[in-house]
Amino acid sequence: MRAFKFTPSSEPEAAVKAVKANSEAKFIAGGTNLIDLMKEGIEGPSELVDISRLNLTQIRSTSTGISIGSLAKNSDTANHPLVRRDFPMLTQAILSGATAQIRNMATNGGNIAQRTRCPYFYEVSVNCNKRRPGSGCSSLEGYNRNHSIFGFSDKCAAVNPSDMSVALAALDASVNVLGADGKTRVIKFNDFHRLPGDTPQRDNNLEHGELITSIEIPKSNFAPHSYYLKVGDRASHSFALVSVAAALELDGGKIKQARIAMGGVAPKPWRAYAAEKFLAGKTPSEENFSAAADSEMKAAIPLEHNGFKIELGKRAIVLALKRAAAGNA
Amino acid sequence: MARDTKVIGEAISRIDGLLKVTGGANYSTDFPVKNVAYGFIVKSSNAAASIKDIDTTAAEKSPGVIAVLTYKNAPKVAGSGNLSGGVILQEPKVDFYGQHVAVVVADTYEQARYAAELVKVNYEPLPAMVDFDAHKGEAVEPQRGRGSKRGDFDAAFVAAEHKVDQTYLTPVYHHQPLEPHSTIAVWEGSKLTLYNASQVVNGVQNAIAAVFGLKPADVHVVTPHVGGGFGSKGSAWPHVVLAAMAAKLVNRPVKLALTRQNMFNSVGLRQRNVQHVRLAASADGKLTAIGHDTTTHTAVTGEFIEQCGHLSSMMYDAPNASIGYRVLPMNVIIPTFTRAPGESTGSFATESAIDELAYELKMDPIEFRLKNFSMTDPSNGRPFSSRATAEALKKGAEMIGWTKRKMQPRSIRNGDFLIGYGVAIGSYPSRQVPSSTLVKLKRAGNDVTATIETAASDLGTGTYTIVAQTAAETLGLPMDKVEVKIGDSEFPPAAGSVGSIGAASFCNSVSETCIQAKNELQAKTGRTWVAPPTVAQLMEAANLNEYQTRVDARPSAEAQKYSSHAFNANFSEVWVNAYTGAVRVPRHVAVTGAGKIINAKTARSQIIGGCIWGIGMALTEASILDPRWGNFVTRTYNDYHIPANLDVGTIDVAFIPEDDRVVNRLGIKGVGEVGIVGVAASIANAAFNATGKRVRDLPLTPDKLL
Amino acid sequence: MTNGIDDREPGTEAELQLQADEEILLDELGIFGESRRKFLGKVAAAGLGALVLEIVAEQKALAFDAAEPSLSPLTVENPVTVSFSVNGMKKSIELDSRMTLLDALRERLALTGSKKGCDHGQCGACTVMIDGRRVLACLTLTAQCEGREITTIEGLSHGADLHPMQTAFIKHDGFQCGFCTPGQICSAVALMQEAKNGELSYVTADVRQKTATIKLSDDEIRERMSGNLCRCGAYPNIVAAIREVHTGKATDPMAELPLEVENASV
Missing domain, CATH: 3.30.365.10 (Aldehyde oxidase/xanthine dehydrogenase, molybdopterin binding domain)
Known part of the structure; x- marks a missing residue:
């Protein structure tokens, strides 16, 4: 880990200014991903601007829904009465991720900005376009059991590891960002993370020095019929092989609207638009869930070791929808 | 009294x-040694190479760095002793990925860790053997032949009415004790003190003494508490030597702890085994032939193999048996003892095949096992000094509620879950x-x-x-x-x-x-x-x-006239998510005859620990070697999944009382290994009973049961 | 037996015929140096001289009395000065900005109870409480701890006066090697408060339902303790210890277990 200057901050604007002023500076909040990456020699900032004490921790109702402070801890967010009541799927998604200790440290902004756990990204002795642009991707021809089946490129097939982001994608959230010019901008959640294309080194559309201040989730009627299902290699404390955020708005025995997003299958949370479209107006039956899943997964492209994710993805969509319909949340 | x-x-x-x-128990790095400097290892990024040069200039200039130990300045050693993994830094050469090629020593840990990033190694790559699956056909007879034969296996197998002929695969497993291997080396004149995590105190003492040409009495090994070992701390590994060399070089005590990532490449492993098992039985359920051929790998620098076929040679009294081994030397860290070496992985193959044959014979698998063992060890003709297989099977069947089990797979369902029951037996030698x-x-x-x-x-x-x-x-x-x-x-x-x-x-x-x-x-x-x-x-x-x-x-000479083992029976209840293929073991029963139990509480815990190792083997653990470079893709606890708390359900342990005064005066058989033996097979057999899918390739991750 | 003294012959001097595999095992272990044969000779000649090294008994004292741990560092780049409280004692140290809380506790404050199992937030052996919440010391920069109250395993007991969780871990044998134990116990202690606060987990059946406090099922305990890995496999005993403290109902650690299993949660 390279030596760095430690810069405390107490105001968001000052923090943004400090990072903007140093192209090698980074924000640090919970540290659960960044410190790990710095110890591995993957990140080597010359300055860390500590934002952990900024007053960006509120979770509150707004006229359009809910606003979640970027620096609220994951555990506080999951347990917040408003989140539990109105977005129980977000609670489940957060709680399915990592461990109790990590969730007590990790912030919401850090969670959605966390980097992939692709083992080739982490092993500095091998090539990785995300870590060393242009060096080549080791996973495409390597061990890619937990890599993408959607949205990857010939430069990178790593998956986004965040569970929280999968639920936020399904809930059509947006991200509020403070820029160096002192202005805020809003990034729709679906535009927050990037597909790798030719620039896999960029995970998201934040510019250097931009600070996430809050995440907004619009009101919806999904709370009674939503579910976050995670399938991993361990029962707990593992990254998703496949996860599914499934939410249904039921109306008179019919599906008025469905929202489905998947984790573990793509470089970003993967909205299953085809499946959602299929389900609109249908009855919530296992047969329809299965057909919806098929319609989504037929576009998947397997790599050498991850073909199972197509079948697992289908089944996970069906089970998540089944539990959502049953009102399991 | x-x-x-x-x-x-x-x-x-x-x-x-x-x-x-x-928090008062001192493990090796907890000792408050004054004036200690910190070492950090630089690892090889090649599986086979000669080192053209190591540039340590930038590292040496880095703040706080005292010295960088490489082959250039490492003292020449007197001998290799019983060091596992070979003596290193003696020549500019690496034989496996992750081999230690340098140690940076600095005033603080932070300084040493950073400077290690600055060491530049210039390799001339050499041909490396790192793809086991592609080259396993080139495996050779082990130098220390451990195969055995009795009767005429080939004739009996050909003639049999009912048979199983299957291949079972187990991946590389790593011990990964929670305490990384670590050493504080302190020289006082020519006397060396090592605060070093060791399972075998005198083994480390003797090995290090031989390396430095010291009298064993001049090497003082201190290891009052060891943070888990499972075989990986059974030998002295090169980092112990490096800590001592570094301490000599900087004339200060040096603390050298392996990183979790280092642990995958420097302190042994349980090797990948391809086990070809052939069983034959008569229509009335009597085993007539057992064949067990294992193909595995070792290091190019030395041979270590597990005896996967040992269990097949002694567990069942089939008149014809053929046990064989082939081994492929590879540019991978040398394997070493791993909890129940041979028996744990071997029992997965043997006991899965026994289950398959019981299905073929339409026999209850308990009854099939009871019918095919004897109180004489068929591998050497000696009587077992005691053997609780039958008692353990009967008691375990009661404890798990075996009557709930249905022979027909996929018979029991509860909501989203398919439920199945499995059984497997095991043993481990007592010495x-x-x-x-x-x-x-x-x-x-x-x-x-x-x-x-x-x-x-x-x-x-x-x-x-x-x-x-x-x-x-x-x-x-x-x-x-x-x-x-x-x-x-x-x-x-x-x-x-x-x-x-x-x-x-x-x-x-x-x-x-x-x-x-x-x-x-x-x-x-x-x-x-x-x-x-x-x-x-x-x-x-x-x-x-x-x-x-x-x-x-x-030990007594009398004991040598007998065959002495601890024997067990495992029963598993598994729930398989019918949608996702995720397997849980809400209940596992282990019944063991292990002679005199000195402490009922700690022995029970040891057995539970063995069962959880078996759950890891069966469900979650696998190390994946990249066949291009010979590195483990699974390189941290995030990728190599030792079971977490939620992976483990209720584990019910019972002991069959035994009074075996042949095995030794106190009648102790030992419980450290036997607990794992048969567990993975029991779970895989239960998963078959639940789903109708026979998985012969561990671990049973969700993808295998879709 | 004569006169209450066991007079059975202790072992035999006869050279033993070890089976081939045992010979190999012993050779590979190197217990006996160059060869087993030489060992036997050496042992016979070793005599009975008293060998005293009071390592084990004094360890605890050593760990806590370690002479004034160096509170000022050697020359480091980017030094930061941090003041915080550890186990109720105020500390102010100057350190390398890179130093994690775990390394500060272990290498600077002689509090070696918190363990470095993976150093990457994946094992839980370094779990401590900051301002009452369980966190991982290995991923916490000490520089970020200004003004915080830190509780480590050493702060849970006062001499032989143990925290109930520590007592329960001993009673239920909630550890074997003991290396993950400080983290497990800190984690379990914090978990008791989380349950009282009504905090949820992924296996909680209905997250929308309002709950003042949570009664932890075994699967709830397992899920919530899954951030603390234990390689020895003490999980069932850890669960038993936590269950006992959580419910206040003493249970027999050796009791036969019920025949029926809970529903699998996930």
């Missing part, structure tokens, strides 16, 4: 428990090896205290406690009057905690030493005692306030 001294067999809490729950103990008695009036000294180790195995129990009962003292001192090479040499030899070797030695102390004291009194005297009475009569004696205990 007073009632409170009859403690052998009781469920007594660990006497080292207070230290362990308060006592030479081990010495010194007992020191002190008397003040009627109050006698005993101190037991032996270079044994406790890696969670309960050595402190069982030694105290044995001494207390033998001397007729309460437990709190016995102090146990172990984990130090200055105590009398002892067996290690490995291969399930610990309890039998330590406790028999302690017992004999305490008996000798009493006998010698009695002789000194010159009296004949009518009532059994207490140690206090003996010391008083002999007019002694202090007395000590030592015994170098050995």
